[in-house]
Amino acid sequence: MSRAAAFSPALERATVLANARVAEGVWLVALAAARTxxxxxxxxxxxxxIAEGTDFILRRPFSVFRAGGGRIEILYQTLGRxxxxxxxxAPGVEMDLIGPxxxxxxxxxxxxxxxxxxxxxxxxxxxxxxxxxxxxxxAVTLAQGAPSAGRLLARELFEDVCxxxxxxxxxGSEGACGFITMLTPELIAADRLDVIYxxxxxxxxxxxxxQAAEAGVACQVSLERLMACGVGxxxxxxxxxxxxxxxxxxxxxxxxxxDIVWEPAADxxxxx
Amino acid sequence: xxxVDMRVRxxxxxxxxxxMTASGTFGSGxxxxxxxxxxxxxxxVTKGVSTEPWAGNDSPRIAETPSGMLNxxxxxxxxxxxxxxxxxxxxxxxxxxxxxxxxxxxxEGYVAVAERLEREDAVSALExxxxxxxxxxxxxxxxxxxxxxxxxxxxxxxxxxxPLIVKLSPNVTDIVEIARAVEAEGADAVSLINxxxxxxxxxxxxxxxxxxxxxxxxxxxxxPVAVRMVWQVARAVGVPVIGMGGIMDAEDAAEFMxxxxxxxxxxxxxxxxxxxxxxxxxxxxxxxxxxxxxRVAELTGAIRE
Numbered sequence: 001m002s003r004a005a006a007f008s009p010a011l012e013r014a015t016v017l018a019n020a021r022v023a024e025g026v027w028l029v030a031l032a033a034a035r036t037x038x039x040x041x042x043x044x045x046x047x048x049x050i051a052e053g054t055d056f057i058l059r060r061p062f063s064v065f066r067a068g069g070g071r072i073e074i075l076y077q078t079l080g081r082x083x084x085x086x087x088x089x090a091p092g093v094e095m096d097l098i099g100p101x102x103x104x105x106x107x108x109x110x111x112x113x114x115x116x117x118x119x120x121x122x123x124x125x126x127x128x129x130x131x132x133x134x135x136x137x138x139a140v141t142l143a144q145g146a147p148s149a150g151r152l153l154a155r156e157l158f159e160d161v162c163x164x165x166x167x168x169x170x171x172g173s174e175g176a177c178g179f180i181t182m183l184t185p186e187l188i189a190a191d192r193l194d195v196i197y198x199x200x201x202x203x204x205x206x207x208x209x210x211q212a213a214e215a216g217v218a219c220q221v222s223l224e225r226l227m228a229c230g231v232g233x234x235x236x237x238x239x240x241x242x243x244x245x246x247x248x249x250x251x252x253x254x255x256x257x258x259d260i261v262w263e264p265a266a267d268x269x270x271x272x
Numbered sequence: 273x274x275x276v277d278m279r280v281r282x283x284x285x286x287x288x289x290x291x292m293t294a295s296g297t298f299g300s301g302x303x304x305x306x307x308x309x310x311x312x313x314x315x316x317v318t319k320g321v322s323t324e325p326w327a328g329n330d331s332p333r334i335a336e337t338p339s340g341m342l343n344x345x346x347x348x349x350x351x352x353x354x355x356x357x358x359x360x361x362x363x364x365x366x367x368x369x370x371x372x373x374x375x376x377x378x379x380e381g382y383v384a385v386a387e388r389l390e391r392e393d394a395v396s397a398l399e400x401x402x403x404x405x406x407x408x409x410x411x412x413x414x415x416x417x418x419x420x421x422x423x424x425x426x427x428x429x430x431x432x433x434x435p436l437i438v439k440l441s442p443n444v445t446d447i448v449e450i451a452r453a454v455e456a457e458g459a460d461a462v463s464l465i466n467x468x469x470x471x472x473x474x475x476x477x478x479x480x481x482x483x484x485x486x487x488x489x490x491x492x493x494x495x496p497v498a499v500r501m502v503w504q505v506a507r508a509v510g511v512p513v514i515g516m517g518g519i520m521d522a523e524d525a526a527e528f529m530x531x532x533x534x535x536x537x538x539x540x541x542x543x544x545x546x547x548x549x550x551x552x553x554x555x556x557x558x559x560x561x562x563x564x565x566x567r568v569a570e571l572t573g574a575i576r577e
């Protein structure tokens with residue numbers, strides 16, 4: 001297993017380069033943030049301050065979708081107060097972030113074939129990973145589920161770097177009609193996979209983790225939690241594991257699926 | 273730079289400046305070492321430590337609220353042995369006074385932690401947490417009655433030679449009488465306030481935003497309440513007061529000192545700006561220099577009434 005040596009996080013003043021809607025309720029913000037862009041690893045995140053003042057006292061954690069050339073890109077869903085406010089930020093505005101943070105995806109030594117399984121905004125931490133795997137010569141399959149064809153995200157990027165893509169939509173407007181987890185058993189069986197990476201709603205990740213375990217394939221999950229400090233101090237973002245409660249911000253957000261003690265899904269709407 | 277004397281005394285404890293960290297918001301300091309040279313701080317106040325490991329509460333554990341946040345972490349900690357072996361061992365070489373926050377479900381629990389810490393040279397002082405609102409037994413249950421507070425302070429006082437700070441709960445009818453009770457049992461200082469018990473409900477799901485239902489409110493939203501309580505307590509007791517509650521910048525820190533605090537602690541602000549403590553220390557020094565105040569300690573109780 002290789003996991004890049006942790007690069008010290010720092011406060012960085014970033015400038016918004018672009019901030020635009022890419023699908024219903026989903027936005028992509030590009031930030032000039034040279035230090036983070038050059039040091040962030042796939043699966044890591046930044047802790048973004050939404051605005052000055054005390055109206056948004058907590059930063060918001062966002063996975064880095066892509067990074068390079070001095071800029072980072074973040075895919076986000078306008079679910080609550082913070083993300084709705086973020087969607088109103090115009091190019092040129094300065095925001096401060098802490099990054100890079102967290103333990104990202106691990107690429108097994110000698111991996112040849114990988115499956116990425118994303119549900120909804122679960123693609124957010126997978127863009128960099130798909131690019132990295134492809135660069136390293138790993139054959140990548142992406143399975144993405146969404147409510148409808150128009151909500152499938154970053155198709156160009158994934159179709160460019162993946163050997164194969166498979167889609168499922170709730171309304172059947174693209175790919176299979178139903179959940180992506182209906183397709184994954186076949187994708188897992190069809191390939192001699194070295195690793196499965198998944199991010200999305202926890203019930204989906206839990207099913208993918210079970211399917212991976214059944215097939216004897218290593219699986220990593222990226223989990224989302226409400227977070228205050230982002231650096232391991234406040235213990236807000238804990239995840240239950242077989243080794244006790246771990247912090248999503250420093251021990252994760254990426255965990256080995258086999259270590260997770262799955263809990264009743266937190267209502268995603270609780271995030272604000 | 274100006275020649276402002278930033279040193280303050282908390283009983284037998286001399287601090288290089290009056291700014292410390294609020295328990296539970298700064299881990300054991302190590303987590304913030306990328307952002308803060310710990311030797312700049314007046315003191316590091318650690319997360320709460322119990323005899324045995326505590327798992328804390330279920331998630332979600334936090335919620336953002338107007339100018340503040342609720343938390344119900346529940347004093348998750350690895351227990352005093354692991355704390356000494358890892359956190360304290362790391363902190364020992366950092367040239368910063370270490371104040372260990374002590375928690376327990378029972379009086380015996382508090383005493384056992386204090387006894388264990390007595391063997392550790394790296395411990396500069398104890399902060400007795402009788403005010404955490406997020407546990408069912410112990411915590412705030414001790415800090416909301418004079419008898420309960422007095423009993424646990426008396427028991428811990430008997431086993432520790434270190435300066436003993438008692439952290440008070442604002443969730444009481446009269447915080448002054450609790451402060452007097454712990455002073456009478458030998459507390460060397462009091463720190464206040466811990467979080468205010470609060471609640472938030474998600475109107476989409478009809479569920480509490482915290483898994484535990486209720487939690488502790490912190491941040492600028494509580495600052496006027498905290499300043500008022502520091503002002504009331506400081507004039508009523510003879511021991512030093514450490515003030516906290518929503519301090520975001522140097523002027524907020526000065527406000528607490530004017531109300532009577534000898535030192536201050538920074539909590540929620542660390543989440544907004546991981547270097548908040550250092551910025552507040554620098555700002556406080558500037559605040560004094562600009563006003564021709566030679567010693568920061570002159571601010572303590574300097575409110576004009």
